[in-house]
Amino acid sequence: MKARFILNGERVAVSCHPLRPLIEVLRSDFRLKGTKGGCGAGECGNCLVFLDELLVNSCLLPVYRLEGKRVTTIEGFVKTREYLDIEKAFLARDILSCGLCTPSLILAVEALLARRSSPTEKEIAAFLEGNLCSYSGSLQIIKAVSLAAETRKRRRGDVKRHRTDARP
Ligand code: FES
Structure with missing residues (x-):
């Protein structure tokens, strides 16, 4: 089959077996x-991508389900402002995860x-349970995610304030 979808903002097509x-x-x-890659069975959480707004295991997603969808991989996400919020917080909290886990994390x-602009520590720990990484559930990653949330709120608040300031 031929599936047409949007990959990191570009229209692409691929011809292959639908499964x-x-x-x-x-x-x-x-x-x-x-x-x-990793387990190939939806267990390790190393193969995450966004399908439209949904986080999915790409090892379990057959090509036939891509038609007309938007796929965002880590290569596409690093070009966004949202990525910078997370990167800044990870660097500040010394999150030095390995290359295998970091993209999905x-x-x-x-x-x-x-989904949650101010997630609680409990929510963060529960949400990251699907990523089998040494950081999952650690206080270090919880603090980093809280910092990323704060960074994002501050940045968005700053943008709004600038827009308001710019009005006559
Ligand atoms: S490779 Fe492990 S969940 Fe996809």
């Missing part, structure tokens, strides 16, 4: 290596912050 998993398409056809944090 081929998205992770293979990303890594092999599009050379997007930021999405990592960042996308999971974004999925949480998109």
